[in-house]
Every structure is written in structure tokens, then in C-alpha cells.
Amino acid sequence: MIPAAFEYYRPTDMAGVIALLKEHGDDARVIAGGHSLIPMMKLRMAEVPHLIDLQAIEGLNGISIAGGTVKIGAMITQHEIINSAELEKAAPIMKEAALQIADPQVRYMGTIGGNVANGDPGNDMPGLMQCLNAQFHLVGSDGDRVVDARDFYEAAYMTDREDDEVLIAVSFAAPIGGFAYEKQKRKIGDYATAAAAVQISKEGGKVGAASIAMTNLSDTPIWSEAAGAALIGTACDEASVKAAVTAMLSDIDPTEDNRGPVAFKRHAAGIVLGRAIARAWSRA
Amino acid sequence: MKDEISREERVAGLKGLGCSRKRVEDARFTQGKGNYVDDIKLPGMLHGDFVRSPYAHARIKSINIDAAMALPGVTAVLTAKDLEPLGLHWMPTLAGDKQMVLADGKVLFQGQEVAFVVASDRYVAADAVELVEVDYEELEVIVDPFKSLQSDVVLREDLVADDGSIPNGAHGPRKHPNHIFTWEAGEEEATNQVIDNAAVVAEAEMYYHRTHPCPLETCGSVASMDKVNGKLTLWGTFQAPHVVRTVASLLSGIEEHNIRVVSPDIGGGFGNKVGVYPGYICSIVASIVTGVPVKWVEDRMENLMSTAFARDYWMKGKISATKEGKITGLHCHVTADHGAFDACADPTKFPAGFMNICTGSYDIPVAYLGVDGVYTNKAPGGVSYRCSFRVTEAVYFIERMIEVLAIELNMDPAELRSINFIKKEQFPYTAALGWEYDSGDYQTAWDKALKAVDYKGLRAEQAERVEAFKRGETRKVMGIGLSFFTEIVGAGPVKNCDILGMGMFDSCEIRIHPTGSAVARLGTISQGQGHATTFAQILATEIGLSAESITIEEGDTDTAPYGLGTYGSRSTPVAGAAAAMAGRKIRAKAQMIAAYLLEVHDNDVEFDVDRFVVKGVPERFKTMKEIAYAAYNQAIPGLEPGLEAVSYYDPPNMTYPFGAYVCVMDIDVDTGVPEIRRFYALDDCGTRINPMVIEGQIHGGLTEALAVALGQEIAYDDMGNVKTATLMDFFLPTAWEVPNYETDFTVTPSPHHPIGAKGVGESPHVGGVPCFSNAVQDAFRPFGNRHTNMPHDHWRIWQTANNLGMHD
Incomplete structure (x- = not known):
């Protein structure tokens, strides 16, 4: 289980990411926690000649709750979701779901952005985002846009995201009730x-x-x-x-x-x- | 001289038999200081990787290696054509068949080795594998052994003569090109007669599904051929390093003294590392060809898809009894799916292993077993996954037959077992299928187990639950799984146990150092069993030196005495016996030295814990440390200097550990999810060497039993594609899925083993699988279930409930 050779990039701002995506088209993929993409690469089911790591990008790893709206940066891990007291208060279903994803080791690395953007029907967060009527925030070379989670998924691993777009955050109105x-x-x-x-x-x-x-x-x-x-x-x-x-x-x-x-x-x-x-x- | 230390303290200081001594291996393993095959790095070492077949059955029209060879860093790409001049394109299997090392004209299972790429690192090798172009012509795939015996498709063209006749196989006549052997035990006619005339007969057909031992460390090897001195060193994941050396010598023509085989630390074997794999051969050939060391280490998918599987037995049984429940006869037929090559690891005379222990713990007057081995387009193997040569299949069979008979008799299955146990006074007991059980006290163990779990109370609770379910108050049913197993381990007596002609004795060599510490080497090899801990304990008690002062070494054929390795719970019964016998030789010489030093006759001193004392004069003694020093440094008339011994032990019989297990399970009939409420395991492994290690073995074996019973399988689709080749689908339980285990014991020493020990590592697996399965089946018994096949994963449990109308 050894991946094919790839170029590794670690840009420090989103403009750098977008530029790389624009240059390499569908030969490039961004990587967040890597827990979906890396196994696929090791199985050689995903060939990614250009791998762009988002770890060094600032502004993707915050949780904000203001005016009844919850916004979670794409690089927030499942572990951080589980351990955020304010998120638990605003949307307790997030913790309940995240605790049922994989195991602690995976949750330390796996991110919400990767979970929702990959389009894997097995992932738990996409369904949860649809339940919460969340919005996905994308940036790309043609600017920013927002897509409803309920409109995002087209088929297995096929989403509304363009090759040169990056999902940077999810947001939703803090749910009420049970x-x-x-x-x-x-x-x-x-x-x-x-x-x-x-x-x-x-x-x-x-x-x-x-x-x-x-x-x-x-x-x-x-x-x-x-x-x-x-x-x-x-x-x-x-x-x-x-x-x-x-x-x-x-x-x-x-x-x-x-x-x-x-x-x-x-x-x-x-x-x-x-x-x-x-x-x-x-x-x- | 007055001793300041009490006798009890001296005994405790030895850390000998019966002491829960902490495992000496663990300091190394828990700190990442183990040394496994993949840790071995040699200067200039190259890396090998396989091109494997995507098809289960196909003819190979051509192999083009040009693009792969053109990749920088690629040294060689070997195919069958390259191995043929050396006679190594095929290799013998342990079962008397032969197996392709690299595909010779066709492939017979998905994942089969087609070409071996040798490159400067593993990454280049993996890239080169992608560049080897193989042109396949797909052939009809056979994954069903019953269809295989009816099919015109010949899987093994090498086993059909030019005139179309079918030559005998290693185990006698074959009745179809895809048939491997028929093996029989017992008396069929007499058995049929009894069953035909019996008051009560129960029948069952059961499939014991294919699974895989899946050790955490996959298989691998590093071969280093030194062309200057002509010596080949081979490190590998070998459960039987000495056998590997002999086989390597016979295959390669390199004299045995020029081959050194080393099993370093091994991360679990469970039978998976007994056989010889193409990767080992290819790493050797590649090292001979390139003149530098070559490493081959498979990945998880390769391990699951191509190395030795376990089980895959289609078993058909009939059991007869009187109306009172006394069993009168047992008939068993097995259709054994061996895959593409017969690569079972069984003693030569036993092509179905010890399946003929299938009369179990019961006094059954007459029985018959017939086994037909069959080729299919699946991976080869058929190893003993944490068991002794098909004992798991045998025990599963009889423990299911007992349950089915109990249903037929409308009798409690615990009572039915009691009625039929071989009684204590019947030992040694010769079973209808030929084995002589050395010892046992089944009823005592059974009564203890049933009392411990309050069996009657459980049955009352279950009856209440059934009523509550029928009233619609609960959707959970309750199962009480029982199993009483007798194992047959410690292969074995050379008179009837050999592998490839090599007798299954084992050995121990002890060297006492002048200051009273020691090194002992054995022909076995630990894969996690804790030999360095427990063998030292046997020796400590035998020779009176602390276990802390005894180093145990295994696995290096240049230093360790010849032995047949570790599998089938044979280490303690055979090598453990050799250790005790070698220790007694040390003690015999020590007695003469002590007598000389104490100036008395040899017979006037006696051994006492850690010393020899003058009989009746306990203050006159020489400690073993003093004796060791004298052995080297004092001229003793009539005695050679030194204190060493070696013993090669040929066991007079197998050992027969047994146990009584009970599992209490609650099952959600809507989701099919089982919850294990309680698991009680009583084991009788004879003399207990290290209770803590025993408990650890039982926990591990039960967990692998849980895995197999509740979901672990190697499944194929109709095209021969492996559906369970990753740990996503192949069930390897984690701490989360494992229940609490309660362990208990009785002690019935083996009468023929020097210290009375019987072996324990595999008992919990052998007894555990039927116990978990019986719990599931028992839950559905009140609703009409007779038998359903494992694995009992969620959907199959749901299916059982559905078939019984429980969702209506």
C-alpha cells in the first residue's frame, strides 16, 4: 500500500492554494486531515500528482458562534468538535455525531472540511449538515460562494465543488429543540x-x-x-x-x-x- | 552454615512454576525496541514487491517487463521463466502438493504472485509493479467446492496425465481432476448401522466459513547471499525456522550448514507463518541473482488475500442417541475447500489434521469421519488458526451436533453433555476414531462452570425473556452459549507425526555459566507467547536457579538446537518437556558435584529448591550457584568440567487440554446486534506454569474466537474477487468490541508430560468459537432455530430472526 509519487505543497495563504489548483486542475487535491484521501492514495485508487496541504493556512481552524449562527472552519478536527464546550451548547448533535466517527486517533486528525468535501457517502458529517440545513463556504479563482449542504452532493465522491475551489467553512443556524x-x-x-x-x-x-x-x-x-x-x-x-x-x-x-x-x-x-x-x- | 532465608523465600526467589512472573519480553515491546523482520536494514539492501493477479482464473498470454525495467532504480523483474532453470518456479507445499512460486502459464486465485520486482526502495518497487504489463485471458472461475467436483473446468492441469487420467495425489486416489484426497477414519458401515437403527437421530449441515489468522505483523523475509563464503542468511516471519532451513537447502541445493535462518521478533503467527510463501523464495533467488540483500514484506491486503487462510469446511453430521440421551454413534463428512494448491500445514499422515478428534469430550461408541479435499479458485492455505490442526473445526462440529441433538431430544444441552462425558475413571480413553486421551476430569470442570454462572438461574431468566418477547415487551432475546471442548495438542510423537518427513520432536539445550546464571536455547520460536518468560520458569524449578538468571533464546538455526517450531500449542507439551528433561540432566550432574563437594555418596544428597542437601542434615548443602562454579573451576575426579545439557524430546502421546465455557448474550432482533453480557472460561491445561500468561493467552484466544464467530471472514464473490481484503471489512476486534472475560481453572496434570503441562494458547479459540456461536443459536432456539452458519454478523443474525418470523 504505497502511493504513487506526488508533489507536496504547503502554501501559507489561500491565494497560493487557489493558484496551485488553477495551475494543475484535477491533477491537484487539497488535503486536510488526510483520513479519506491518504488511504485512497495508498491503495492507488486516487492518483494525486499534486497534493496541497492546508495545515499552514490561517483562518481555517476556528469555531465561532454569533447571532445564532455557528461557523466552523474546515480544518477543525472531530476531536475539537467533541471538546468545544460552546459548540456543545449551541449544537449538541455535533458532539454526539463526532463521537461516533472512527476512533480517537482518527478524530485527532480528521477534519470537518475533509469529511464534508470529499463526498464519501460513508462519512457522517454530510448527512448531519443536511439535517442542520448548513451552508458550505467555498473560495475559488472566480471568487467566493455559498452552497447549501442539501444541494452539494451529486453522487459518490461527486459534489458541486469545482476543481479549483476549496471548502473553507461550514455554517448553520444553531438548532433548537431535541x-x-x-x-x-x-x-x-x-x-x-x-x-x-x-x-x-x-x-x-x-x-x-x-x-x-x-x-x-x-x-x-x-x-x-x-x-x-x-x-x-x-x-x-x-x-x-x-x-x-x-x-x-x-x-x-x-x-x-x-x-x-x-x-x-x-x-x-x-x-x-x-x-x-x-x-x-x-x-x- | 546456617541459611538466613526461609524455604518459602527460596522458592519465591526462583520465580519458577506457578509464579505469575511478569513477561520479560514486554519491556522491549512496550518501548518500541522489538526487532521485527521489517526492522532489519542491511547495507545495499534491495526491496522486492509482487505483481499480483487481478483475476481468480486466467491464462497468462504474455508478460512485458520492459517499461518496469526502464524505471530508474529497478534492478530485476523475475517471472516464472527466470525461476524455471533453477527449478524454483514451483515449490513443494507442506501437504505434499506443489505450488507455483510465480505464475507458470496461468493464475488460479486473485492475488496470486505473477512477477517479482526488485528495486532500490519500496516506492520504486511499487511503481515498477504498476508498469509490468500482463496480458490475461480470463477462464471460468470456480469458488464453490461442490461445483468444482462436478465441473469440466480443470483447475490444476499439472495434476492430470496426458491421457486424461487422474494420477494419485499425496494422500491416495483422486476421483476428479479438482479432487485432492479422500481421508477416512473410523468405521462407516458400523456407524451407519447404529444410526439407522437408533431411537433418536439429529442431523445438521454446517459451513465453517473461510477466515484468516491475520497477525498484526504481516509476512516477510530478508535474504542475504554472501557469494564470497557461500553462506545464505535468511531472516523471516517463520513459526518453524529449522524446517525452513531444511526446505531451503533441499530446494536450493545449498548445503544446510551454509544456510542460517533467523526468526527475529514475530508479531503474532496464529498459523499464518508456518508455511513457505513465494515471497521467501523470491527474496532468496533475488539475493542470489543480485548478490546483495533483498527484503520482501507484504502489506495487509496481500496478507489477507494470498497467505494462508483457515477453515473453509463444509461439514455434514449425523448423531444418534437413545431416548434417554446416551449418544450411540456419530457420522461426519467434510468437503474441504483448499483453494488453488493444497498448502495445509498438517502432519503428513493427517491431510485433514486432527479432525478425527470430532467425537469431542464424549464417550461415543462408534464413529466415522470422511473428508474430501477440493481445489477451487481461492488462495491456498488451510492452516491451523490458533488451533492444533483442524481441532477448531472438529470441536465446532461436535459442539453444534450436541446442541442439535439436545433440540431433537427436547433436553437441556448442559445435561446432555453430562450424560455423555468420558468419565474420569475411563482415562486413558481410546476414542472411536483412534486417539488415546491421556487424562481428564470433565464432570468436575462442567459442574464448577455451571455453578459459577448460576446456570439454572440463567435458564429461568431466559424463559421469562422469551415470554416477555412474545408479549411484545422487549425486542431483545437472550442466549446461553455452552461449550465443552477437548483439544489435542503437542504434536507430536515421531511415530505418527512428521512434516515433510521431519519428526515432530523438539529440543532444549542449556548452558550453565560459572557464576550460576544460564542460557537455554530451544527449537521453538515465540510469536508473542512469552517463551522467554515461561521456559525460564520451567528451568528455574528444575535446576534451582532463578528464572531471572536464565536467558532463553530461540529462532536462530546457527545457535538453537533443531526443532519443529511453534504452532498447534506444541511449545509447552514438546519443547517445554525437552526443557524439563535437559534440566534434569543438569541436576543429575549437579548431584554428583554436590556429593563430591560435601564428601558424601551421590545417593546421600537430595535436591531441595535451589541446592543439594545431605539427607537428614539440612545445614549441610551446596547451592546450585556453588555447584555451577565448582563445575568449571574444580577438578572433580571422574567428571568432565562444565555444566551443560541437551535434550531432544519425542513425546509419547499428545496432550489433551479441556475446558468449560459459558457465554451469556443479549441480541437485538431488529438490528441483529449482539451484546455479550458475560463470558466465563474454565480451562484445564494441566500444570500451570504462569497463571498471568495463561490468563493473557485466554483473553487473546477468546477475542479471536469472538472475531471468527461474530464476523471475521474471507469472502469471495462469484468471480473469485476477495470481498474482505482490508481491515474495514475483515473484522479484527479492538478493545471496544471485547467483553470482560472471567477465567477459572481446574488442574488435571498430563500423566506423560515431565511436569504435567498440556498447553493452553489455543484452547480459548477452540472452545470459544462454538461458545459464542451457541449463544447466538441458543437465543433463537425457543423460536425454532436449529442451526445457522457463522459468522454471526449483524445482518446474518437479523436474517435468522427474519427467517423465524420475528419481524412480522
Whole structure:
């Protein structure tokens, strides 16, 4: 497991990064924590002649919470997400999800930017970002732009990001109400067999708002608008949870792999979502 | 002279048998000071890497090495054509078959070695591998052994005569081109007669899936041919370095004294490092060709895809009993998938290993075992993964048959075991399939285990849980896994155990230094077992010098005495016995020296912990340290100077460790997730040398058992692609997945072993796999389950529940 030769760059500002990306096109990739890209390079499934390290770029590793908006720099690690008290207060689902990613060693290196930008359907943060209706902040040679997480993913490893763009931050409105990130996996370090991100707010004993996203059950994360809608206005009773699960199941499209056949994955997805809704509602 | 120290303190000071002495190896390993094959760096050393087949079955039309050779830093690219003049394009396997070193005209499994690139560093080698152009013509792939025996596709054209006839294999007649052997034990006709006329018969078909030992350190070697003095030095991940030296000599024609094989620190073996791999041969040839040292170290995917797998047994059983539950007969047939070459590591006379221990711990009057070995387009192997030659398969088989019979009889499986145990007074006991069990006290161990877990209470709780489930109050079911296993380890008596003709004795050589410390060398090689700790303890008790003063060395064929290596739990039963016997030779000479120094007759002194004392006069003694000094520095009439001994030990019998395990498991029927609530393991390994090391072995073996039972597999798709070639999909448990283990023991010493020890490293794996599996299956027994195959990963458990209508 030895990667092909590559040129390594460590620019100190974003202009330098963009210039390199512009020069080398899709022969260049930026690297943050490297926990998706490096294994792919070692397996020679990703050939990256020009590797641009973002470690020396300033301004990508802050967490700010102001005016009800949470903004997280792309180089913030899962470990930092877990240990940020103010983030836990503003969006506790972030910590709950991050704790279910890989293992401590990986979480020390793996970043939120890498997790969401890579487009790996197994990653947990993309679904969570869709649940939170997050915005992704991109910079490129044509300037800055913002893309909704719900519009970002096109297919496995295919996203709306252009080759010469870099994802520098994610932001979202601090969620209100109850939350849950529920994940079934075979072992520590594994991707989800099925995972659900749920945010629910309660108004007068009924569901006021609900947002539901699923991970690793299609070639992109799945934000199931219908599943959330099925809960709104209900008391989150058994029938409405069942309706939400049914709605979710018509949005996902899992494929068979070593985690199991499609029928099992669909069953597990329903169970995982049911449990996530129950936990989120209990916290709402 | 009056001794100031009490006898108890003198015993404690030895750190001998029974002492939980801390492992002397660990200071090195925990500080990164181990020295593994990949740590070896020699001046001018080159690096090898393989071009491997992406196809499971294909003809090779051409290999073009030009682009690879043109890459700066590439020294050579070897193919079968280059090895053929040396006769090394094929090599013998331990099972009497032969295996391609580099693909000779075709490839037979995905990941097979096709060409060997030699370059200045590993990076250049990896780049050059990409540049070797191989033109393949794909052939029909066979991954199912039953289909293989029906197919017109001939996998091994080298094993079919020109006239189309099928010559005998190493183990007799073959009935199809893809058939390797039929091996039988016991009496089929008599067994069938008993079963046909029995009051109760239970049947089961079970697949013991293919898996892999997956040691943390992968396989590798460094070969250094010194063309000036004609000596070849070979460092490698070898569980049997002396056998490797002999095989290397026979293959290469280099005289054995000119070959030095060294096993440095080894990061786990579990059977994976017993065999000889193409990488070893290629590193040797490359060093001979280039005249400089050549290193080959495989990566994780190569290890999982191409080196020796374990299991892959399709087992079909029938067991008969009286209405009262007394077993009357057992019939077993195995279709054994050996992959592309028969590279099992079994004693020569046992092509299915010790599968004929499949009558287990039970007094079964008549039995039959038939095994058919079959070629398929999968990696070769069939090694004993943390077990002694297919004992894991045998114990799994009988412990499942017992459970299925209990269902048929509507009887408690614990009670059924009790009814059928070989009784204490029946030992030594000759089983229906031929083995003579040396000792055992099964009922005592079983009763202790059942009491420890409150078995009756568990069954009552389970019954309540079943009712609660039926009432819709819970979605979790509860399983109680039982297993009672008897192992057969310590191969073995030279009269029936050999590998490639080499008898399976082992050896120990001791040299006592003048100041009373010692070095002992053995023919085995530790891969994590802690030999440097435990062998020193055996010797400390035998010769009366502290274990702290005894260095243990293994693995260097230039210094260690010849031995057959470490696997099949043979180190303690065989080399441990050799150590005790060599120690006794030391003591015999020490007795003569002591008698001379004390001016009494030899028979008037006796050994006492760390000294010889004049009988009846305990204040007159000579310590072993004094004796050692005198041995070198005092002229003693009639005795040669020095204090050394060597023993080659040919065991009179195998040893038969046993144990009683109980696992309590809660299973979520909706997600298929099992939670292990409790695991109790009682082991009887005879005399216990180091309780702490035993406990560590049991923890490790149980964890590998958990892995195999609950998810670890080498799976192939229909095209022969390996689906589980990385640790993402190949289940290697971490601390997170491992439950708490409760360990316990009884002690039934082996009557024929010098210190009564039986070996323990593999027991927990052998007994653990059926225990975990039985827990899963027992949880579903109240809902109609009879047998489901491992591995019990989430989706398969879910499937079991689904098939039983538990999701309706």
C-alpha cells in the first residue's frame, strides 16, 4: 500500500492554494486531515500528482458562534468538535455525531472540511449538515460562494465543488429543540450500516419543526423532507413515527455490500430512524 | 552454615512454576525496541514487491517487463521463466502438493504472485509493479467446492496425465481432476448401522466459513547471499525456522550448514507463518541473482488475500442417541475447500489434521469421519488458526451436533453433555476414531462452570425473556452459549507425526555459566507467547536457579538446537518437556558435584529448591550457584568440567487440554446486534506454569474466537474477487468490541508430560468459537432455530430472526 509519487505543497495563504489548483486542475487535491484521501492514495485508487496541504493556512481552524449562527472552519478536527464546550451548547448533535466517527486517533486528525468535501457517502458529517440545513463556504479563482449542504452532493465522491475551489467553512443556524445522531456500525472505525440525524422542535406538545437526514443509505446523504414533514404537527406518536420511517424509506436507495443485503439495510434504517426520533423527541 | 532465608523465600526467589512472573519480553515491546523482520536494514539492501493477479482464473498470454525495467532504480523483474532453470518456479507445499512460486502459464486465485520486482526502495518497487504489463485471458472461475467436483473446468492441469487420467495425489486416489484426497477414519458401515437403527437421530449441515489468522505483523523475509563464503542468511516471519532451513537447502541445493535462518521478533503467527510463501523464495533467488540483500514484506491486503487462510469446511453430521440421551454413534463428512494448491500445514499422515478428534469430550461408541479435499479458485492455505490442526473445526462440529441433538431430544444441552462425558475413571480413553486421551476430569470442570454462572438461574431468566418477547415487551432475546471442548495438542510423537518427513520432536539445550546464571536455547520460536518468560520458569524449578538468571533464546538455526517450531500449542507439551528433561540432566550432574563437594555418596544428597542437601542434615548443602562454579573451576575426579545439557524430546502421546465455557448474550432482533453480557472460561491445561500468561493467552484466544464467530471472514464473490481484503471489512476486534472475560481453572496434570503441562494458547479459540456461536443459536432456539452458519454478523443474525418470523 504505497502511493504513487506526488508533489507536496504547503502554501501559507489561500491565494497560493487557489493558484496551485488553477495551475494543475484535477491533477491537484487539497488535503486536510488526510483520513479519506491518504488511504485512497495508498491503495492507488486516487492518483494525486499534486497534493496541497492546508495545515499552514490561517483562518481555517476556528469555531465561532454569533447571532445564532455557528461557523466552523474546515480544518477543525472531530476531536475539537467533541471538546468545544460552546459548540456543545449551541449544537449538541455535533458532539454526539463526532463521537461516533472512527476512533480517537482518527478524530485527532480528521477534519470537518475533509469529511464534508470529499463526498464519501460513508462519512457522517454530510448527512448531519443536511439535517442542520448548513451552508458550505467555498473560495475559488472566480471568487467566493455559498452552497447549501442539501444541494452539494451529486453522487459518490461527486459534489458541486469545482476543481479549483476549496471548502473553507461550514455554517448553520444553531438548532433548537431535541436532537439525536443514531448510528449502527459493525465495529469501531466502521462506516454506518445505517445512520440518522434528527432535529425536532416542540411547540405546544406537538412537533413544530423536524429535520431528518440519513447516512450511507444511498450514494449521497439523504435529507428526507417528507420524513420530517410526517412528524410536523403530530405528538410524535407511534403512527407518525411510522409514517416518517415510511417516507424516509422511499427516499433512500441502499446497495448490498459486506454490511448486508438491501432488505436488512432498509430494516436497520427504519429502526435507527425510529430510535433517533424517539431520543430527539425526548430531548425536545 | 546456617541459611538466613526461609524455604518459602527460596522458592519465591526462583520465580519458577506457578509464579505469575511478569513477561520479560514486554519491556522491549512496550518501548518500541522489538526487532521485527521489517526492522532489519542491511547495507545495499534491495526491496522486492509482487505483481499480483487481478483475476481468480486466467491464462497468462504474455508478460512485458520492459517499461518496469526502464524505471530508474529497478534492478530485476523475475517471472516464472527466470525461476524455471533453477527449478524454483514451483515449490513443494507442506501437504505434499506443489505450488507455483510465480505464475507458470496461468493464475488460479486473485492475488496470486505473477512477477517479482526488485528495486532500490519500496516506492520504486511499487511503481515498477504498476508498469509490468500482463496480458490475461480470463477462464471460468470456480469458488464453490461442490461445483468444482462436478465441473469440466480443470483447475490444476499439472495434476492430470496426458491421457486424461487422474494420477494419485499425496494422500491416495483422486476421483476428479479438482479432487485432492479422500481421508477416512473410523468405521462407516458400523456407524451407519447404529444410526439407522437408533431411537433418536439429529442431523445438521454446517459451513465453517473461510477466515484468516491475520497477525498484526504481516509476512516477510530478508535474504542475504554472501557469494564470497557461500553462506545464505535468511531472516523471516517463520513459526518453524529449522524446517525452513531444511526446505531451503533441499530446494536450493545449498548445503544446510551454509544456510542460517533467523526468526527475529514475530508479531503474532496464529498459523499464518508456518508455511513457505513465494515471497521467501523470491527474496532468496533475488539475493542470489543480485548478490546483495533483498527484503520482501507484504502489506495487509496481500496478507489477507494470498497467505494462508483457515477453515473453509463444509461439514455434514449425523448423531444418534437413545431416548434417554446416551449418544450411540456419530457420522461426519467434510468437503474441504483448499483453494488453488493444497498448502495445509498438517502432519503428513493427517491431510485433514486432527479432525478425527470430532467425537469431542464424549464417550461415543462408534464413529466415522470422511473428508474430501477440493481445489477451487481461492488462495491456498488451510492452516491451523490458533488451533492444533483442524481441532477448531472438529470441536465446532461436535459442539453444534450436541446442541442439535439436545433440540431433537427436547433436553437441556448442559445435561446432555453430562450424560455423555468420558468419565474420569475411563482415562486413558481410546476414542472411536483412534486417539488415546491421556487424562481428564470433565464432570468436575462442567459442574464448577455451571455453578459459577448460576446456570439454572440463567435458564429461568431466559424463559421469562422469551415470554416477555412474545408479549411484545422487549425486542431483545437472550442466549446461553455452552461449550465443552477437548483439544489435542503437542504434536507430536515421531511415530505418527512428521512434516515433510521431519519428526515432530523438539529440543532444549542449556548452558550453565560459572557464576550460576544460564542460557537455554530451544527449537521453538515465540510469536508473542512469552517463551522467554515461561521456559525460564520451567528451568528455574528444575535446576534451582532463578528464572531471572536464565536467558532463553530461540529462532536462530546457527545457535538453537533443531526443532519443529511453534504452532498447534506444541511449545509447552514438546519443547517445554525437552526443557524439563535437559534440566534434569543438569541436576543429575549437579548431584554428583554436590556429593563430591560435601564428601558424601551421590545417593546421600537430595535436591531441595535451589541446592543439594545431605539427607537428614539440612545445614549441610551446596547451592546450585556453588555447584555451577565448582563445575568449571574444580577438578572433580571422574567428571568432565562444565555444566551443560541437551535434550531432544519425542513425546509419547499428545496432550489433551479441556475446558468449560459459558457465554451469556443479549441480541437485538431488529438490528441483529449482539451484546455479550458475560463470558466465563474454565480451562484445564494441566500444570500451570504462569497463571498471568495463561490468563493473557485466554483473553487473546477468546477475542479471536469472538472475531471468527461474530464476523471475521474471507469472502469471495462469484468471480473469485476477495470481498474482505482490508481491515474495514475483515473484522479484527479492538478493545471496544471485547467483553470482560472471567477465567477459572481446574488442574488435571498430563500423566506423560515431565511436569504435567498440556498447553493452553489455543484452547480459548477452540472452545470459544462454538461458545459464542451457541449463544447466538441458543437465543433463537425457543423460536425454532436449529442451526445457522457463522459468522454471526449483524445482518446474518437479523436474517435468522427474519427467517423465524420475528419481524412480522
